[in-house]
Amino acid sequence: MPEIKSLLKEERVFEPDAAFARQANWNKKTVAEYRKLGATSPKRFWAKMARENVSWFSPWKKVLDWKPPFAKWFVGGKLNVSYNCLDRHLEGENAWRRNKAAIIWEGEPGDSRVITYAELHREVCRFANVMKGLGIKKGDRVALYMPMIPELAIAMLACTRIGATHSIVFGGFSAEALRDRINDAGAKLVVTADGGFRKGEAFPLKPAVDEACKKTPCVENMVVVQRCGNRVSMKRRRDHWWHELMAEASPSCPPAKLDAEHPLFILYTSGTTGKPKGILHTTGGYLTHVTTTAKAIFDLKDSDVFWCTADIGWITGHSYVVYGPLSNGATTVMYEGTPTSPGPDRWWALIEKWGVNILYTAPTAIRTFIRLGDEHPKSHDLSSLRLLGSVGEPINPEAWIWYHRVIGGGRCPIVDTWWQTETGGIMITPLPGAVATKPGSATLPFPGIHAEVLDQEGRPAKAPNGGFLVLQHPWPGMLRGIWGDPKRYREQYWSQYPDTYFAGDGAHRDRRGYFWVMGRIDDEMNISGHRIGTMEVESALVSHRDVAEAAVVGRPDAITGTAIVAFVTQKGGAKAGDALAAALRSHVTKQIGAIARPADIRFTDALPKTRSGKIMRRLLRDVAAGKKTAGDTSTLEDLNVLAALRGDDES
Numbered sequence: 001m002p003e004i005k006s007l008l009k010e011e012r013v014f015e016p017d018a019a020f021a022r023q024a025n026w027n028k029k030t031v032a033e034y035r036k037l038g039a040t041s042p043k044r045f046w047a048k049m050a051r052e053n054v055s056w057f058s059p060w061k062k063v064l065d066w067k068p069p070f071a072k073w074f075v076g077g078k079l080n081v082s083y084n085c086l087d088r089h090l091e092g093e094n095a096w097r098r099n100k101a102a103i104i105w106e107g108e109p110g111d112s113r114v115i116t117y118a119e120l121h122r123e124v125c126r127f128a129n130v131m132k133g134l135g136i137k138k139g140d141r142v143a144l145y146m147p148m149i150p151e152l153a154i155a156m157l158a159c160t161r162i163g164a165t166h167s168i169v170f171g172g173f174s175a176e177a178l179r180d181r182i183n184d185a186g187a188k189l190v191v192t193a194d195g196g197f198r199k200g201e202a203f204p205l206k207p208a209v210d211e212a213c214k215k216t217p218c219v220e221n222m223v224v225v226q227r228c229g230n231r232v233s234m235k236r237r238r239d240h241w242w243h244e245l246m247a248e249a250s251p252s253c254p255p256a257k258l259d260a261e262h263p264l265f266i267l268y269t270s271g272t273t274g275k276p277k278g279i280l281h282t283t284g285g286y287l288t289h290v291t292t293t294a295k296a297i298f299d300l301k302d303s304d305v306f307w308c309t310a311d312i313g314w315i316t317g318h319s320y321v322v323y324g325p326l327s328n329g330a331t332t333v334m335y336e337g338t339p340t341s342p343g344p345d346r347w348w349a350l351i352e353k354w355g356v357n358i359l360y361t362a363p364t365a366i367r368t369f370i371r372l373g374d375e376h377p378k379s380h381d382l383s384s385l386r387l388l389g390s391v392g393e394p395i396n397p398e399a400w401i402w403y404h405r406v407i408g409g410g411r412c413p414i415v416d417t418w419w420q421t422e423t424g425g426i427m428i429t430p431l432p433g434a435v436a437t438k439p440g441s442a443t444l445p446f447p448g449i450h451a452e453v454l455d456q457e458g459r460p461a462k463a464p465n466g467g468f469l470v471l472q473h474p475w476p477g478m479l480r481g482i483w484g485d486p487k488r489y490r491e492q493y494w495s496q497y498p499d500t501y502f503a504g505d506g507a508h509r510d511r512r513g514y515f516w517v518m519g520r521i522d523d524e525m526n527i528s529g530h531r532i533g534t535m536e537v538e539s540a541l542v543s544h545r546d547v548a549e550a551a552v553v554g555r556p557d558a559i560t561g562t563a564i565v566a567f568v569t570q571k572g573g574a575k576a577g578d579a580l581a582a583a584l585r586s587h588v589t590k591q592i593g594a595i596a597r598p599a600d601i602r603f604t605d606a607l608p609k610t611r612s613g614k615i616m617r618r619l620l621r622d623v624a625a626g627k628k629t630a631g632d633t634s635t636l637e638d639l640n641v642l643a644a645l646r647g648d649d650e651s
């Protein structure tokens with residue numbers, strides 16, 4: 001592994017704004033105190049957070065049970081996530097929140113719904129009763145394959161109410177990807193919709209579920225939300241309309257008293273093999289982590305309108321569209337559609353319309369808006385904004401500065417938050433009232449989080465040298481394993497350094513101790529903030545009858561961060577060319593989904609390999625990026641292959 005050095009030289013520092021700091025949930029003093037406690041005793045720090053921010057039916061007996069790499073938090077404690085997100089905002093001194101907006105939802109066509117806490121509570125209870133009626137019990141898995149509509153949040157919370165474990169599959173995934181995830185989790189019920197609106201059209205979802213469920217013996221029932229009114233076929237006895245079942249269901253359902261370690265959800269993410277990993281999160285630790293971080297990092301106040309733009313199908317949506325904000329009694333915005341529909345100013349119109357105060361989005365979106373032009377945000381009143389967030393990939397300093405100036409009007413702090421599906425919640429981040437920011441740096445670990453950058457030998461890397469980002473102490477929101485695969489869990493995250501979580505990212509720390517995350521160091525790519533394994537795309541490609549061999553790499557892209565480039569050798573008889581490239585692109589879309597569709601497909605007679613037969617991805621990355629190969633090629637089996645790939649005759 002070549003030494004990782006950062007070429008980034010970003011010197012600008014933005015001190016916390018005094019006025020913001022004065023009103024912040026966590027000011028400098030609080031943060032200093034928590035940092036101290038979190039450094040000396042992460043257990044005591046997190047126990048304090050769990051007590052202060054989460055409501056428990058019965059207290060835990062032990063804060064942490066750590067048998068590396070398996071952690072249990074708040075052992076013996078009993079709680080319910082939907083109780084924390086709903087009931088506790090309807091009772092006692094919080095009862096005034098009954099009629100506060102929990103969810104402000106806007107559909108792409110411009111229709112909208114404002115759902116109060118009291119109403120959300122009733123709907124969640126109703127759907128919990130619907131599921132009970134369909135035979136769903138504590139511990140059963142429920143797959144959700146839905147557009148960004150309130151029913152998705154309702155179904156999630158209803159699962160938590162009765163202790164069913166949800167597995168949300170992003171609506172952009174294909175029928176094949178859905179089928180594999182349903183089967184891996186053994187889901188008994190699938191909740192879906194006829195379709196959802198995107199780019200001005202209804203895109204159908206139900207047909208993909210029908211296709212997937214031809215080969216899912218575990219599925220007994222399907223509930224279908226009517227969103228678009230597009231024609232769907234309903235299978236007798238198996239398929240039910242959401243609105244019909246809900247009309248019959250009682251609006252009261254007691255919350256199950258669940259163990260702190262009860263499985264809350266499974267969420268699939270890419271790995272370095274072709275098979276996605278079912279990341280398992282549990283109840284008490286996860287809720288403590290997301291409730292605390294949402295309150296501290298987004299400075300959530302009762303008067304705020306908070307908008308996290310992520311789709312709920314990703315971890316960001318789980319933690320910061322639904323659970324974190326609702327557990328804090330905040331108002332969360334959900335938007336169904338694409339940012340540029342019907343026009344390039346849709347997001348800015350939404351911010352103006354609903355008076356959004358806090359915006360949390362991804363660098364790829366920011367870069368898209370930069371390209372669309374400043375006139376679109378400038379044509380709307382964005383003065384309600386007071387805090388901005390970024391997540392999903394490293395934010396380039398130019399995009400940071402633009403976000404700060406054009407969207408934040410120069411007055412909003414930016415929190416660049418590093419975390420992963422596996423970490424459950426935010427891990428490295430500025431605290432907006434306390435930590436000075438530098439464009440491009442996620443700054444410092446959250447209190448109670450022990451992050452470090454290690455070199456190959458396991459020593460902290462010294463600036464300016466980089467290394468591998470690790471976590472040296474368990475944290476409450478951490479994954480509890482890979483569903484059904486403890487061996488892979490151990491190998492993937494815990495085999496590189498003893499009792500240390502290996503994140504798979506390269507990073508370095510500057511003299512001030514700030515973290516600069518540089519991106520994945522393994523065979524995963526980050527496309528528009530979403531992880532796609534090179535192996536996943538490769539196995540999709542080689543499953544096509546005309547493909548002999550495929551190697552997939554990422555190349556830098558101005559908008560999506562990384563674009564997928566596939567090098568393909570075709571089978572004898574198959575003709576390389578645009579027709580085959582188009583066929584392969586749609587094949588990958590069918591196998592995985594549109595996010596995995598290669599931007600470029602390059603046909604070649606051979607792939608560069610080491611003498612032991614390993615594909616030299618490093619060389620392919622250089623070729624894909626149009627760079628001359630700088631590194632060592634001494635193990636390359638045939639240098640002519642490289643020359644042919646580049647289309648030159650040197651070397």
Ligand code: WT7
Pocket residue numbers: 269315316390391392393394395416417418419420421422442503504505517518519520526529530531
């Ligand atoms: C990977 C995790 C966590 C929510 C969204 C993605 C990259 C994430 C940052 C950031 C630099 C970042 C890392 C990480 N990443 N946030 N602020 N700065 N890189 O979740 O799909 O599990 O991806 O996204 O490479 O490992 P995910």
